[in-house]
Amino acid sequence: MQAQAQPATLVEVLEQRAAEHPSVTAFVFIAERGEEHRHLTYGELRDRARLVAASLTRRAARGDRAVLLFPPGLEFIVAFFGCLAAGVIAVPLMLPRRTADRDSSAAIVMDCSPAIAMTTSDLLERRPEIRERFAGAGFDWLLIAAADDKPHRADVELPRVRPDDVALLQYTSGSTSAPKGVVVAHDNLLANLEMVRIAMGNRWRSTFVDWVPHYHDMGLMMGVMQPVYLGGTSVLMAPAAFMQRPLNWLRIIHQYRAEFACAPNFAYELCAGRFRAEQMQGVDLSCWKLALNGAEPVNIDTLERFSRTFAPYGFDPGTLYPGYGLAEATLQVSGGVRGAGWTTRDISRVALLQGDVTEPAGSADRLTLVSCGRSVIGGEIAIVDPDSQCRVAPRRVGEIWVSGAHVARGYWRNHEATTATFHAQLAGSPGQAWLRTGDLGFIGEDGALFVTGRIKDLIIIRGMNHxxxxxxxxxxxxxxxxxxxxxxxxxxxxxxxxxxxxxxxxxxxxxxxxxxxxxxxxxxxxxxxxxxxxxxxxxxxxxxxxxxxxxxxxxxxxxxxxxxxxxxxxxxxxxxxxxxxxxxxxx
Amino acid sequence: MPHVTQPEIAAWCADYLRRTLKLPDGPIDVNAEFPSLGLDSAESVFLVSAIEDWLGLELASDTALEHPTIAQLANFIADRLDTLTLRT
Missing domain, CATH: 3.30.300.30 (ANL, C-terminal domain)
Structure with a gap:
């Protein structure tokens, strides 16, 4: 990829990219109506992140937490890389909704006891109740500007961040009772960034388009970190702007000649459902090489409908790339083959109820599953009987267990849940720690993973966990x-x-x-x-x-x-x- | 710009919500806040999009969150029909 030493932390990744090509655009934010484009080059991002890190080191100690409460935009990006550079653990949060008198953010703040909360001055002006919400939390506010006057280089001594330092806490679901923050260290990030790069065949300096929220594991990994890892450009749009005009997502992919864009299944469905020929005029999607579909179950009808609808606009169905992953494994666990599209398998619904994988007895019994592909390189998948903790026989459904350098450290300050979920052992072969995903599936003859359901009590709606x-x-x-x-x-x-x-x-x-x-x-x-x-x-x-x-x-x-x-x-x-x-x- | 009145916008919104949220037949309280009708934030953006398509104008995605009843939303749009941007 490049001649320099392989970076060992995300801080080093950004330093290298900024040194290699400081004037290349790292991020673009497209405001709601598409009229207001803002840019951050790699050089600007590094300099602004260093400035943020400098003010962070005056207010917080290394290993302290900073909650990131940002509206969509480039300020989050600066704050996030600022945290990393300061050795402060970033905790991206969804903005509390106005209608919710209590929500997950209060519980998460209780759980991770941050020293700092970061946001924009504009947000606090527009929504003064946000400051009031956290009045008793005992943290300081640090306001971030993405672009004002030209940033000066911050000549401050920043701590040397190590590969085993914790980079971020990912709170994956809006739990108001017992939130669990996945502890992701720099070595987890670097491991999975490389796994993703190889599995998806993402190319050096390619362009990404992303609307998935930055507090979502897929949005953060594929919209922020993978683009920087590859020295590419990430074009960001607000989630609500996508929901309002889903076809704009496709238009932006076209305009920026993006190779990569990802979304949960519902988003592909929404695009096909809201198709208007007049809004697609002049759009050529032949640049799009990888359309990751993850974060919720992949539906065969959606893949077919999306392909059929947008093939006349240069969309290659082979671009669709179903994947499986979870924040506990940083992000990606398995995925398809770049350019090869999806594969399916028909199984018997009746047999599946007993945990067996057999041929369907007829069309009424047929269940068509979309393959989530093979394990990423460097990761292992086992299908396990959750009771006996033994691997199941072939053609049997079991819990999906994952092992590898991408498996995160555990849940923040929650020894019990960490042991139960991250330190599982296969019966008869102690010594290797496995992550219990709580999802059910089987592995086909060609080694591809099929997800069939879940044993954990989790509800996933529009890619969000509840x-x-x-x-x-x-x-x-x-x-x-x-x-x-x-x-x-x-x-x-x-x-x-x-x-x-x-x-x-x-x-x-x-x-x-x-x-x-x-x-x-x-x-x-x-x-x-x-x-x-x-x-x-x-x-x-x-x-x-x-x-x-x-x-x-x-x-x-x-x-x-x-x-x-x-x-x-x-x-x-x-x-x-x-x-x-x-x-x-x-x- | 199409000539529509506040009551027409309100009636259109009520009809849209009745269909999409599968509300029972009969009148809908135009002063009920959207969450009480079962409209979550994603659906509220879809409502805004549908109004944009119907009237051929541009609205901010959070218009229905800022004006969270049928009456308020219809007022807001009717008051600004002349100043809102026409969709290109």
Missing amino acids: YPQDIERTVQASDPALRQDYGAAFSIIDDDGSEKLAVVQEVERTSLTRLNVADVVARIREAVVRQHDIAPAVIALIRPATLPKTTSGKIQRSLTRKLWLEGALEVMRPAADAVPLAARSGN
Whole structure:
């Protein structure tokens, strides 16, 4: 790639790139309407990051945490590399939503006890309540400007960052109860950046386009770190700008002749669904060489629809690259072959229920799975029986375990969860630590991984992870008629193949007689939308003592899900003449 | 610029929300905040896009978060119909 010594930290990566080509554009941010382009060259990024690092070292010690609360834009990039250069652990966070009175950010701040919070002065002016939210947290604010006057070189002594220093904490889901921050060290980052480069065949100095949020593991890795690793240019657009005009994503890929762009499955679906020929005029996608589809289950119908829709605009279906990964493994665990598109496998739905991988008995029994490809080089995948902790026989489904230099250090200051998740051992072969992913799958004859489901209680909607416990707590707090600790949140697959939220909740015995089902359902819906920003597709109220629990009192979410799907739960119906809350006093 | 009135915009939004959120038939409270209707932030951006397509104008993606009821949103758009940028 280049003649210099192989960098061992991300700080060295940026220093090398800035020395090699200081005037090459590292990042471009395209504002919402596409009119306001801002740039950062490698030289500017290094200089601004050093300035930030200099002010950080005056306020925080090495190894302290800094939470990064940024709107989309280049300020985050400067703050992030500033943290790294100062040896301060970066904690990227989603901005708290205005409608949520409590959300994951407060719990994460409690968990990682930051010394500093970084943001922009503009954001604090527009949203003064953000400062108030964290008034009791005891950290200082450091305001970041991405571009003002020309930066001067900061001649300060910065600490020498080592490969085993922690670079960042990745909080992967918006847990309000027990957030877990994945501890990612520089050597994890460098290992996975190289694995990604080889697996995807990403080229030196190529151009990336990204709208996936910077606080998301895929957005941070593929929109920020991999481009810098390759000395390339990353063109960033705001997530909301993508949601508003998804075809602009494709237009920007075209305009910048980008080779790489990634997104969760729903985004490819959204583009195909919002296709307008007049908005695609003049767009030529033949430059696009790798379209990573990850962060949520990959749907075959989406891949086909996207390819069909955009092939007339030069899109090569071979570009689509399904992948599997998780923040606990820095990012990528497995993936396809550059340019080769996707491969599928038809299996029996009935046999899968028993954990067997067999040929389908007929078209009704056929389930088409998309392959997530082979393990990245340097990583290992094992399919394991979670009970016996032995590898399963071929053609059996088991938990996906991962080993390699990309597996992160553990969960921040959470010994118990770290041991359970990161230090698993295969029965009979001690000594090698394995990461338990909580996902289920099997490995085909050609070594390719197929993901079939999950054993962990996790709900993934539009690429974002949600813990059921948090949603259940919100549901139960929304109305006194609801029974504490007797509710289950789980995901169901909608008609369009996407994951949706379902909530099943018991009603208090004392509230049964005067219950207005429609009102309570409306309150639950509003509370879940405000707190978690997802609208439940199903809200089912059930009578007391009908929710399945284990003998030790644990909620059986997957059994509840099964009973609901089979129609075996007796759901309370609203009275025929009841008018939903929101529909009252309408005009 | 198409000539539409505040009540027409409000009626259009109510109809859109009824269809996309599968709300029961019948009137929708134009003063209900969007989260109470089950509109999350992604769906609120989709609502803005749909209005843009309908009226052929440009709106900020957070318009429905800033004006979080049907009445407020319709007011905002109706008041600015003459000044909002036409989509090219």
